[in-house]
Amino acid sequence: MSLTPIADFVRGYAAADVSRLHMPGHKGRGPLGCEALDLTEIAGADELYEAGGIIAQSEANTARLFGTVATCYGAEGSSQCIRAMLFLALQAAPAGQGRPLLLAARNAHKALLYAAALLDFDIEWLWPAPDGQGSLCACPVSPAQLAAALSRLAAAGRRPFAAYLTSPDYLGGVQDVAALAPVCHACGVPLLVDNAHGAYLRFLPGGSRHPIGLGADLCCDSAHKTLPVLTGGAYLHLGHGLLAPDTAAMRGAMCLFGSTSPSYLILQSLDLCAAALAGEWPARLAACIGAVDGLKRDLEALCPGLVRPSEPLKVVLDGGALGCTGRALADMLRAHKAECEYADGRYVVLMFAPGNLPRDYARVREAMADAAARPQAGQALPGLPAGIWARLAAEAAPRCTIRQAVFGRQQRVPAGQALGRVCALPTVACPPAVPIAVSGEAIGPAAAELFRYYGVEEAAVLTE
Numbered sequence: 395m396s397l398t399p400i401a402d403f404v405r406g407y408a409a410a411d412v413s414r415l416h417m418p419g420h421k422g423r424g425p426l427g428c429e430a431l432d433l434t435e436i437a438g439a440d441e442l443y444e445a446g447g448i449i450a451q452s453e454a455n456t457a458r459l460f461g462t463v464a465t466c467y468g469a470e471g472s473s474q475c476i477r478a479m480l481f482l483a484l485q486a487a488p489a490g491q492g493r494p495l496l497l498a499a500r501n502a503h504k505a506l507l508y509a510a511a512l513l514d515f516d517i518e519w520l521w522p523a524p525d526g527q528g529s530l531c532a533c534p535v536s537p538a539q540l541a542a543a544l545s546r547l548a549a550a551g552r553r554p555f556a557a558y559l560t561s562p563d564y565l566g567g568v569q570d571v572a573a574l575a576p577v578c579h580a581c582g583v584p585l586l587v588d589n590a591h592g593a594y595l596r597f598l599p600g601g602s603r604h605p606i607g608l609g610a611d612l613c614c615d616s617a618h619k620t621l622p623v624l625t626g627g628a629y630l631h632l633g634h635g636l637l638a639p640d641t642a643a644m645r646g647a648m649c650l651f652g653s654t655s656p657s658y659l660i661l662q663s664l665d666l667c668a669a670a671l672a673g674e675w676p677a678r679l680a681a682c683i684g685a686v687d688g689l690k691r692d693l694e695a696l697c698p699g700l701v702r703p704s705e706p707l708k709v710v711l712d713g714g715a716l717g718c719t720g721r722a723l724a725d726m727l728r729a730h731k732a733e734c735e736y737a738d739g740r741y742v743v744l745m746f747a748p749g750n751l752p753r754d755y756a757r758v759r760e761a762m763a764d765a766a767a768r769p770q771a772g773q774a775l776p777g778l779p780a781g782i783w784a785r786l787a788a789e790a791a792p793r794c795t796i797r798q799a800v801f802g803r804q805q806r807v808p809a810g811q812a813l814g815r816v817c818a819l820p821t822v823a824c825p826p827a828v829p830i831a832v833s834g835e836a837i838g839p840a841a842a843e844l845f846r847y848y849g850v851e852e853a854a855v856l857t858e
Contacts, residue, residue, distance in 0.1 A: 395451065395455075396451070397455060397668060397669040397672060398452070398665050398666055398668070398669045399447075399448035399451045399452050399665065400440075400448050400449060400452050400658075400661050400662050400664075400665035401662045401665050401666050402448075403438060403439060403448050404431050404433055404439070404658060404662055405431070407433065407436075407438075407439075408422065408430040408431055416434060416436055417434045417655075418432060418433075418434060420432070428659060431658070431659060431662065432657075432658055432659050433658040434655065434658065439658070442467065442469070442645075442648075442649075442652075442656045442661065443645045443646070443648060443649035443652070443654070444645065445645065449467065449661065452467070452661075452664070452665040452668060453465055453466060453467055455668045455672075456629065456664070456667075456668045456671075457631075459596070459668060459671050459672060460596050460604065460606060460629070460631060461596070461602070461604075461606065461607055462606050462631040462632055462633060463632040463633065463634055463638075464631075464632045464641045464644060465629050465630065465631050465632070466478075466629070466630045466641070466644045466645055466648055467627070467628070467629065467661060467664050468626075468627070468628035468629065468630060468648055468652065469626050469627065469628075469652070469653075469656040469657045469660040469661060470626055470628070470651075470652050470653065470656075471590075471616055471618070471625075471626050471627075471628050472503075472505070472588065472590040472614045472615065472616040472628050473503075473505040473508075474628065474648060474651050474652045475614030475615075475628050475629070475630040475648070476503070476505045476506060476509055476588055476614055477505065477508070477509040477512065477513075477647075477650075477651040478614075478630055478644070478647035478648045478650070478651055479586050479612040479613070479614055479630060479647075480496070480506075480509045480510075480513060480515075480556070480558075480586065481509075481513060481647045481650060481651075482612060482637065482639050482643065482644065482647050483555050483556040483584050483586060483611075483612065483637060484513055484515065484555050484556075485639075485643075486555075486584070486636075486637055486639070487555035487556075488553075491552070491553060492552070493515070493516055494513075494514075494515040494516070494555050495515065495516050495517070495518055495547070495552055495553075495554045495555065496510070496515055496516070496517050496518070496554055496555060496556055496557075496558055497517075497518050497520065497540075497543055497544070497547070497554040497556070497557045497558065497583070498517050498518070498519060498520065498557070498558035498559075499519075499520045499533040499535050499558065499559050499560060499569075500519045500520060500521050500522065500533045500783075501522075501530065501531055501532060501533035501560050501563055501564075501828050502558065502560050502588065502828065502829075503560065503588060503590070503826070503827050503828060504820045504822055504827045504828070504829055505827075506558065506588075507796055507800070507820045507829060507832060507833055508800070510796040510797065510833075511796050511797045511799075511800035511801065511833065512651075512797075514795065514797045515555070515796075516792075516795065516796070517796065517832075518543065518547065518554065519787070519790065519832075520533065520535050520539065520540070520543055521533070521783050521784075521786075521787045522534070522783045523783070524781060524783060524784035524787075529565055529740070529741065529778070530823060530828050530830060530844065530848065531563050531564035531565045531567075531826055531828055532563055532565055532567050533560070533563070534567060534569065535559065535569060535574065536570075537570070537573045537574055537577050540557065540574055540577045540578070541577050544557075544577070544578070544581045544583065548581070553581070553582070553583065554583055555583075555584075556583060556584045556585070556586050556611075557574075557578045557583050557584070557585050557586070558586045558587075558588070559571070559574065559585070559586070559587050559588070560587075560588045560590075561587055561588070561589060561592065561605065562589070562591045562592045562595075562704075562705045562708070563591075564591070564736060564743065564826035564828065565702065565704060565708075565710050565741060565743065566591075566702070566703070566704020566705045566708035566710050566743070567704070567705075568592075568603070568705050569587075571585070571587060571605045571608040571609060571610055572608040572609060574609075575608060575609025575610060575611075575635070576609065579609070579635065579636060582636070583636075584611035584612065584635060584636045584637050585609065585610050585611050585635070586610065586611065586612045586613070587605040587610040587612075587613045587614075588613075588614055589604070589605050589610075589613050589614060589615050590614060590615065590616040590619060590628075591616065591619050591620065591705075591708075591745075592604065592605070592615065592620070592705065593615035593616065593617050593619065593620050593621050593629065594620040594621060594679060594707060594747075595705075597671060597675070597676040597679055598679070598683070598706065599676070599679070599680035599683065605633075606631050606633040606634075609633070609635065610633050610635070611632075611633050611635035611636050611637045612630070612631065612632060612633065612637060613630075613631045613633065614628060614629065614630055614631070615628060615629040615631065616628050617629055617664060617667060618663075619745070620707055620745070620747055621667050621670075621671070621675075621747075622663070622666075622667055622670055622675070622747075622748075622749065623660070623663045623664055623667045624657075624659060624660045624663040625660075626657065626660045627660045627661075627663050627664045627667070629664075630644060630647075630648060632644060675748065678748035679748055681748070682707070682746060682747060682748045682750065683706045683707070685746075685750075685752075685755055686706060686707060686709060686746050687706075688755075689709060689755050689758060689759065690709060692759055693709070693711070693758070693759070693762055696759075696762055696763060696766055697715050697716055697762070697766050698715070699712060699714075699715035700712060700715040700716065700762070702741065707745060707746050707747060708743060708744065708745055708746075709743075709744040709746065709758070710741055710742070710743050710744075711723055711741065711742040711743075711744070711762070712740060712741060713739075713740055713741065713742065714740060714777070716762075716765050716766060718765065719739050719740065720737040720738050720739060720740050720741045720742045721737045721738070721739065722765075723737065723742045723761075723762075723765055724737035724742050726761045726762075726764060726765045727742070727744075727757070727758065727761045729761065729764075730757045730758075730760050730761040730764070731757055732744075732754065732757040732758055732761060736826055738823060738848060738849075739847065739848065739849065740777070744758065778844075778847065779843065782840055782843065782844065785838075785839070785840035786838075786840040786841060786844070788840075789835070789836065789838030789839070789840055789841065790832065790835045790838075791835070791836075792832075792834040792835055793816045793834060793835065793836050794816065794834045794856075795834055796832070796833045796834050798834065799816060799817065799818050799819075799833035799834040799856060800818065800819060800833050802818060802856050802857075803856065803857045804818035804819065804854050804855060804856050804857060805854070805855060805857050806852050806853070806854050806855075807852065807853060807855055808851065808852060808853075809821075809842070809845040809846075809850050809851055809852060809853050810842070812831075812837045812842065812845070812853040812855055813837055813838070813839065813842050814836060814837065814838075815836070815837055815853075815855035815856065815858070816834065816835070816836055816837070816855060816856040817831040817832060817833055817834065817835050817836075817837055817841075817853065817854070817855060817856075818833060818854040818855055818856050819833060819854040820832055820833055821837075821841075821845070821850060821853045821854065822850075823848035823849065823850055830844045830845060830848065830850065831845075831853065837853065837855070
């Protein structure tokens with residue numbers, strides 16, 4: 395059986411010089427140079443959401459590599475997979491429990507809120523520690539905190555249809571999925587993980603730390619974020635836990651939220667990635683992690699406190715250690731021909747992968763050496779005010795459902811005029827698209843303070 399059945403078919407078709415009397419309209423020719431490999435669901439090419447041929451073979455190859463019960467391909471990123479896995483968990487929930495409820499860590503991507511609007515469920519939030527002064531992007535959850543939340547809901551006669559975590563988060567924080575999964579399962583609650591940034595965790599040199607292997611019931615990976623895959627390539631993984639949808643149900647859930655014209659260029663990249671993962675890519679990953687570790691050590695020696703602890707492929711820099719903002723550090727990196735993934739008033743996020751060259755590491759070292767020599771590059775922002783999360787949580791009681799807010803009549807107003815109004819669309823500092831204000835919640839003083847901190851200038855609110 396071929397390791398690359400999709401790519402093999404497409405290459406053979408391109409070489410056969412067939413008259414293309416089908417979509418797409420470029421007919422295999424065009425200025426990009428990749429048009430000959432861009433197909434649609436013709437005879438022999440299989441169908442993504444009813445796969446029984448080469449796509450099904452490729453997905454089975456990938457499922458074996460990840461150790462999953464089943465893996466489905468997606469061509470529209472983790473956003474599609476997030477909606478699909480929530481749909482599957484919602485379908486499996488016992489009937490007669492009132493409005494469906496999800497228990498979720500607050501640092502979720504806005505795709506979760508759009509899923510809540512489309513599927514019409516409520517969210518009970520898990521918040522960062524009340525005295526936390528970290529970041530909008532971080533929300534570490536302890537087993538005790540999770541158990542207390544589930545117990546509190548049970549005492550109120552409510553059981554969430556799932557618990558939902560983002561791990562790794564945008565700043566490289568990783569949840570203890572191995573400890574959290576049993577807490578969920580003891581209450582009969584499936585655990586869903588947005589693992590968009592962590593597809594590579596399955597292939598770590600010291601052994602897998604992928605959420606599925608640690609007990610997650612469903613998990614989404616943005617393959618394109620850390621693996622050699624084109625933008626948009628993603629996986630929906632089914633684990634060995636409480637949920638047991640068949641593959642047809644998984645594909646149906648993906649189809650519900652995806653285009654019926656998936657990109658065959660993306661599908662080929664997912665297919666070819668499976669061959670790389672089965673070959674020499676894990677060894678390249680190990681070498682890359684070693685290089686990133688060396689870079690982190692060098693930068694920390696240059697300026698203690700500059701490097702924030704994070705998962706292996708991220709380097710997260712704290713501009714406060716150099717007396718400047720994260721955005722100023724990003725500008726310094728650009729001056730050295732290095733572009734970051736994300737920068738805000740405090741942090742810069744750099745994402746590495748085996749495709750990076752030695753010069754990329756050198757440029758970061760040179761840029762940070764220059765920044766250390768010129769600490770006046772920008773004015774450092776203080777950390778988030780003490781108690782900000784406790785104040786935000788106290789303000790965040792919903793005024794209406796997420797669905798009612800997202801689909802309600804709304805207007806955009808300057809952030810300074812949003813105080814007291816009900817948030818319509820989630821208000822985010824983008825990237826990373828983690829909401830400050832959630833649809834249906836009133837925007838209070840703590841949210842307004844975070845708007846200013848993260849530089850949010852407008853908010854979508856319900857019309858009065």
